[in-house]
Amino acid sequence: MTGTDTFDLTDAEFARIRALAMRLAGISIAPSKKALIVGRWSRRLLHHGLGSFAAYLDFLSDNPGGGELQICLDLLTTNETNFFREPKHFDFLREQLLPKAKRGAKFRVWSAACSSGEEPYSVAMELAAGLPAGSWDVLGTDISSRVLETARAGLYERARGQPIPADYLRRFCLKGTGPQAGKFLIDRALRDRVQFTRANLNERLPDFGQFDVIMLRNVMIYFDAETKARVVSHLVPALKPGGYFIIGHCDTLTGIGHTLKSCGGSIYVRPPS
Numbered sequence: 001m002t003g004t005d006t007f008d009l010t011d012a013e014f015a016r017i018r019a020l021a022m023r024l025a026g027i028s029i030a031p032s033k034k035a036l037i038v039g040r041w042s043r044r045l046l047h048h049g050l051g052s053f054a055a056y057l058d059f060l061s062d063n064p065g066g067g068e069l070q071i072c073l074d075l076l077t078t079n080e081t082n083f084f085r086e087p088k089h090f091d092f093l094r095e096q097l098l099p100k101a102k103r104g105a106k107f108r109v110w111s112a113a114c115s116s117g118e119e120p121y122s123v124a125m126e127l128a129a130g131l132p133a134g135s136w137d138v139l140g141t142d143i144s145s146r147v148l149e150t151a152r153a154g155l156y157e158r159a160r161g162q163p164i165p166a167d168y169l170r171r172f173c174l175k176g177t178g179p180q181a182g183k184f185l186i187d188r189a190l191r192d193r194v195q196f197t198r199a200n201l202n203e204r205l206p207d208f209g210q211f212d213v214i215m216l217r218n219v220m221i222y223f224d225a226e227t228k229a230r231v232v233s234h235l236v237p238a239l240k241p242g243g244y245f246i247i248g249h250c251d252t253l254t255g256i257g258h259t260l261k262s263c264g265g266s267i268y269v270r271p272p273s
Helices: 011-025 031-048 053-062 068-076 087-100 118-130 145-153 166-172 225-238
Strands: 107-111 136-142 155-157 173-175 183-186 194-198 211-216 239-247 267-269
Touching: 011 031, 011 053, 011 068, 031 053, 031 068, 053 068, 068 145, 087 118, 087 211, 087 239, 107 118, 118 136, 118 166, 118 194, 118 211, 136 145, 145 194, 166 173, 211 225, 225 239
Parallel strands: 107 136, 107 211, 136 194, 211 239
Antiparallel strands: 155 183, 173 183, 239 267
């Protein structure tokens, strides 16, 4: 242990952590992330009064059903996101998809790695602005219970709202006052239309029904090719024939087998049956 309340991480311990992340979530931790793991996990060692990462890993192994396993997994994920991130995808949704949405049918979007909620709320704003009330819904899932709590609350620092169009801010967001000064809250009417639930994309998924759009953005960069293929194979069956699968600009489906057809860039479509 060093004098800064962090612990030394041996190569063998780091190998065990990388194997755990891969087994639990399909996350490939790069060697360059060693210092990040030390900084984040050292607090858990101190919390439990443990003297090494090996002891903490043994503790996790001995308590697989406890909440600590979820905590350690939360600390392994970065959860970087923002409102209207990669805006061309929202332009595509607003300009190309919503005008063609079938009237009388519910338009459904799944944000499959939703982090703290900025992406599904951005989608919900577009749907609320472009479709009749009650004709759409949004699902947000993530492996981290911690960020899902933030997502459900819908309360954010005001600076994070900068990318939100001004008319959407006025229509869908409430300015914090008193103890919430400097923050904003997603309006309850919009929050009520977005469901958040935990899901591990690396495992067999619950039946959430079928969707017109599935967004899996800026998460596959953490997966190896085998995990990418498995995750995509879990998600594509939930996409309606003719529905769209949107990945991040830094992600790629190259090298994995799938039935999707490229629409250019990071947008794919599931061919009609």
